[in-house]
Amino acid sequence: MSASGFDVQTVAFLARLKLSLEEEDRLGRQFEQILAHIDKLNTLDTSNVEPTSHAIPLQNVFREDKAETRFPDEDYLSLSPAQYKDHYEVPQIIG
Amino acid sequence: MALMEFETVIGLEVHAQLKTDSKIFCSCSTRFGCEPNENTCPICLGMPGVLPVLNKRAVEYALKACLATHCEVERTNIFDRKNYFYPDLPKGYQISQFTLPIGRHGRITLQGNGIPKVIGITRIHMEEDAGKSIHGDNLGKPGKSYVDFNRTGVPLVEIVSEPEIRSAEEAREYLMILRSILEYSEVSDCNMEEGSFRCDANVSIRPVGQKEMGTRAEVKNINSFKFVQKAIEYEVERQSQVLRQGDQVVQETRLYDANRGVTFSMRSKEEAHDYRYFPEPDLAPIVIDEDWIKRAQSGLPELPEEKRDRFVKDYGIPEYDAGVLTASRALADYFEACIRTFNEPKAISNWIMSELLRELKSANKDISECPVTPENLAKLLKMVHDNTISGKIAKTVFEDMIASGKSPETVVEEKNLVQISDEGAIETLIDDVISANPEQAEQYRSGKDKVIGFLVGQVMKASKGKANPGLVNKMFQKKLRG
Numbered sequence: 001m002s003a004s005g006f007d008v009q010t011v012a013f014l015a016r017l018k019l020s021l022e023e024e025d026r027l028g029r030q031f032e033q034i035l036a037h038i039d040k041l042n043t044l045d046t047s048n049v050e051p052t053s054h055a056i057p058l059q060n061v062f063r064e065d066k067a068e069t070r071f072p073d074e075d076y077l078s079l080s081p082a083q084y085k086d087h088y089e090v091p092q093i094i095g
Numbered sequence: 096m097a098l099m100e101f102e103t104v105i106g107l108e109v110h111a112q113l114k115t116d117s118k119i120f121c122s123c124s125t126r127f128g129c130e131p132n133e134n135t136c137p138i139c140l141g142m143p144g145v146l147p148v149l150n151k152r153a154v155e156y157a158l159k160a161c162l163a164t165h166c167e168v169e170r171t172n173i174f175d176r177k178n179y180f181y182p183d184l185p186k187g188y189q190i191s192q193f194t195l196p197i198g199r200h201g202r203i204t205l206q207g208n209g210i211p212k213v214i215g216i217t218r219i220h221m222e223e224d225a226g227k228s229i230h231g232d233n234l235g236k237p238g239k240s241y242v243d244f245n246r247t248g249v250p251l252v253e254i255v256s257e258p259e260i261r262s263a264e265e266a267r268e269y270l271m272i273l274r275s276i277l278e279y280s281e282v283s284d285c286n287m288e289e290g291s292f293r294c295d296a297n298v299s300i301r302p303v304g305q306k307e308m309g310t311r312a313e314v315k316n317i318n319s320f321k322f323v324q325k326a327i328e329y330e331v332e333r334q335s336q337v338l339r340q341g342d343q344v345v346q347e348t349r350l351y352d353a354n355r356g357v358t359f360s361m362r363s364k365e366e367a368h369d370y371r372y373f374p375e376p377d378l379a380p381i382v383i384d385e386d387w388i389k390r391a392q393s394g395l396p397e398l399p400e401e402k403r404d405r406f407v408k409d410y411g412i413p414e415y416d417a418g419v420l421t422a423s424r425a426l427a428d429y430f431e432a433c434i435r436t437f438n439e440p441k442a443i444s445n446w447i448m449s450e451l452l453r454e455l456k457s458a459n460k461d462i463s464e465c466p467v468t469p470e471n472l473a474k475l476l477k478m479v480h481d482n483t484i485s486g487k488i489a490k491t492v493f494e495d496m497i498a499s500g501k502s503p504e505t506v507v508e509e510k511n512l513v514q515i516s517d518e519g520a521i522e523t524l525i526d527d528v529i530s531a532n533p534e535q536a537e538q539y540r541s542g543k544d545k546v547i548g549f550l551v552g553q554v555m556k557a558s559k560g561k562a563n564p565g566l567v568n569k570m571f572q573k574k575l576r577g
Contacts, residue, residue, distance in 0.1 A: 014369055053374040053380055054374065056379070059379050059382045060379065060380075060381060061149065061378070062148070062151035062154070064152075065116050065150050067116040067117040067122060067125070068122045070136045076132070076135055076137075077132055084236075084241060086131040087131050087234065089235065090182040091182075092231060092238050092239055092240050093230060093240040
């Protein structure tokens with residue numbers, strides 16, 4: 001873990017990425033730079049700014065509860081690497 | 096050394112499916128029992144570049160669930176992304192609510208053994224369901240898993256209780272009450288077999304008197320009320336043994352195996368559960384104003400607790416009866432429909448709780464499938480009340496009604512079961528009994544009261560149960576002692 005608290009190995013594990021030592025080093029440093037850059041935002045005085053959770057001033061965007069098949073002829077299953085009996089086949093999850 | 100005494104601490108997380116027609120963020124159907132992967136589209140399959148749009152009815156149902164459990168409504172609530180990898184989660188994150196859930200600080204009141212106990216509700220939030228996985232040779236090859244995304248994106252509310260439940264029995268009652276509240280307010284079918292009402296239990300124990308919580312295990316995969324109780328009882332016993340042996344309980348997720356009646360470790364919870372929640376940028380905040388809350392409130396029906404109190408007050412039936420009758424809205428409606436035909440609440444309540452529920456249980460039927468209409472049940476009880484038939488005959492008639500769906504009048508007429516209240520006819524029967532049993536008749540005449548039971552019984556037998564027993568009793572007295 002670096003001085004800023006950023007741990008490249010943990011983040012790589014959470015993203016299921018396997019990094020070489022060279023990549024760990026390089027990406028770690030790049031992330032540090034990015035974080036340092038973002039940290040500049042923290043120097044702004046936001047005490048008079050309402051917290052916001054969304055970039056666009058929108059609220060209550062809804063659709064009506066109506067069931068319909070959007071693309072009836074689309075065979076999504078065939079886009080996957082492996083299928084079996086109308087199911088998506090994936091590596092074993094639990095033993 | 097004395098055995099250590101432990102206190103059980105339970106918190107429950109319930110996932111209830113909101114009964115919308117379409118999914119929470121796309122228009123795919125939520126219908127149960129379709130072909131695998133039939134109800135999917137680019138949105139619920141997590142294709143790049145798609146835009147989820149929130150189903151308004153899902154919010155309305157979640158709001159109702161909050162109000163029905165006395166939650167404070169978060170006026171501005173938002174969705175977050177919960178990031179983790181699992182094959183049944185195609186986007187690599189679940190859209191859920193984390194920082195600002197729709198409801199907080201609610202409560203449910205348990206009735207227990209007549210002493211009410213309040214269990215706090217920490218929060219209620221909306222989220223999308225994940226898909227369904229089938230493992231290995233349950234469908235195909237060992238070493239593979241198989242995923243059906245029909246359920247992916249089905250709207251849920253997760254209802255989290257405070258860790259204030261102290262026994263498996265209380266956990267069961269909490270769930271029964273929560274289910275009836277959700278059913279009453281018509282936000283969920285709460286069908287456990289179809290997975291529309293699921294429960295995870297956080298269970299820990301601590302020595303009696305200790306303030307700090309013990310290490311907890313999360314028990315998943317409990318899909319019936321009976322199993323909730325059994326799984327928790329098993330878990331409490333297991334943890335007690337661990338502690339008594341001087342070992343430590345491990346924080347982990349355990350699955351309940353209903354066949355073996357045990358819980359077993361699924362994965363250790365210590366390892367990185369770092370969901371990296373952040374606000375979902377594709378969905379706008381939900382703002383619920385006073386007006387919307389008022390509309391939702393006025394759309395709520397009378398809830399189980401209010402209905403129970405009203406039944407006690409208006410119909411004068413015991414708390415216990417009222418509790419049984421209001422456990423499901425359909426049963427409560429049935430009861431009240433009976434009363435409209437025949438206003439004897441206690442007689443009706445007795446009959447429903449004993450005969451009716453027993454027959455339905457043995458036929459494995461729900462009250463909504465009951466072949467006897469409330470009007471017909473009320474008419475049957477009125478016939479008993481008016482002495483048209485005896486209580487005993489009524490049971491026979493009722494069995495016939497359950498089997499055939501016929502009205503009580505039809506059954507009584509077809510089987511010629513009308514009670515004999517004609518004094519002439521009864522007198523003939525009494526005379527026959529006296530001459531066949533002179534000894535008992537004499538005993539009764541000379542003051543031995545108990546013999547009357549035998550004598551009346553003989554008349555009832557001779558009349559095939561149709562004689563009016565009260566009248567028979569009176570006429571014996573008049574004849575032998577008058």
